[in-house]
Amino acid sequence: MTDSPLAPAARWGDDGTTVELPAGALVLASDDRQRVHAFRIGASAWGLHYPLEAEAEAEAAAETEAAVDGPAGSALERWWGPLPARFAELVAGRAEHTATRAFFTRRADAWEERFAYQTPAYEAAVARMGLRRGQRAVDLGCGTGRAMPALRAHVGAGTVLGFDLTHAMLTAAARIGRATTGGLLLADCARLPLRPASVHGIFAAGLLDHLPRPRTALREWARVSAPGGTLLLFHPAGRAERAARHGRPLSPDDPLAEPNLRPVLDATGWRLTTYDDAEQHFLARAVLAR
Structure with a gap:
């Protein structure tokens, strides 16, 4: 994973589709093929990219391999790997922090x-x-x-x-x-x-x-x-x-x-x-x- 400034336009798919993101957004995960898998904006806004074309290709590859070697896990598991679980962990941690801050912010003055x-x-x-x-x-x-x-x-x-x-x-x-x-x-x-x-x-x-x-x-x-x-x-x-x-x-x-x-x-x-x-x-x- 990385935590680096995100360009104003992030390329999502092989068709050149782009999505405009606010200045200051940070990349949380990326690879050579996909510019952005996950990102955050500020302290509480998060985004997760799930490319459908990659799932289709992974499904086709899984079917080919299964015909030769037998089932080897779902395409989602093979391509997606641990990213959703890690992303869920990050969001859960942020939610915990948000709840804590909200509780004590209301009580701080007294x-x-x-x-x-x-x-x-x-x-x-x-x-x-x-x-x-x-x-x-x-x-x-x-x-x-x-x-x-x-x-x-x-x-x-x-x-x-x-x-x-x-x-x-x-x-x-x-x-x-x-x-x-x-x-x-x-x-x-x-x-x-x-x-x-x-x-x-x-x-x-x-x-x-x-x-x-x-x-x-x-x-x-x-x-x-x-x-x-x-x-x-x-x-x-x-x-x-x-x-x-x-x-x-x-x-x-x-x-x-x-x-x-x-x-x-x-x-x-x-x-x-x-x-x-x-x-x-x-x-x-x-x-x-x-």
């Missing part, structure tokens, strides 16, 4: 005031990370950046970065002065713009169990962490309290339950050192195993 009382719990959780002066720490899904002052207090002149997927949350964080404690960056926590082994501590509050692919995220967090780096998963309420708040029993399938969380951490390079699921908070501390 978020800090509504949850300011939780700040001491955040400070106590950060203290359990074991950060040292001069180190680099990140707050993933930082929202309005409630953990960032505590991270700054522990690393001193080190680096503090807050990442969030929602621009409105970062705007609210900047408005209340959190940009003075560290950098605020718009990014997907599963695709961080950080060098490998560049971070000493990762703080993630109320994040992991809401991600569509937690293993992917944990691998990414391991990638950017230095050897011995610390990961702290936190929530200012325990699992049982949160379940009761939503009127449901505590599920054994909860990804944060220790029997579920520990093997996922092990499989992604982390070693669980502390598991504290109290009434007033949830806290799991892990260290990069490598």
Whole structure:
């Protein structure tokens, strides 16, 4: 796959048919025969090209081969390959991001005031990370950046970065002065713009169990962490309290339950050192195993 600027007119078929696309559209997949298989425009508009002439040729080729060697899969599978599945994955991921942004954008302006009382719990959780002066720490899904002052207090002149997927949350964080404690960056926590082994501590509050692919995220967090780096998963309420708040029993399938969380951490390079699921908070501390 590629991700490159698309010419104003993209050639679709062997008959020279073209379709005009807006400036700034990006090619997601192409080959020597077809100029464009898939493209995107902006953050939420996507297109997928299915050339009927290619299907007809593939059907004819499949029939010829089947007569000699027996059935070898549908023509669609042979010609189309993994592209639709990959495209569906991209769209699903974008839809997940869109829903997350929509949810938090509506709540961003009131978020800090509504949850300011939780700040001491955040400070106590950060203290359990074991950060040292001069180190680099990140707050993933930082929202309005409630953990960032505590991270700054522990690393001193080190680096503090807050990442969030929602621009409105970062705007609210900047408005209340959190940009003075560290950098605020718009990014997907599963695709961080950080060098490998560049971070000493990762703080993630109320994040992991809401991600569509937690293993992917944990691998990414391991990638950017230095050897011995610390990961702290936190929530200012325990699992049982949160379940009761939503009127449901505590599920054994909860990804944060220790029997579920520990093997996922092990499989992604982390070693669980502390598991504290109290009434007033949830806290799991892990260290990069490598």
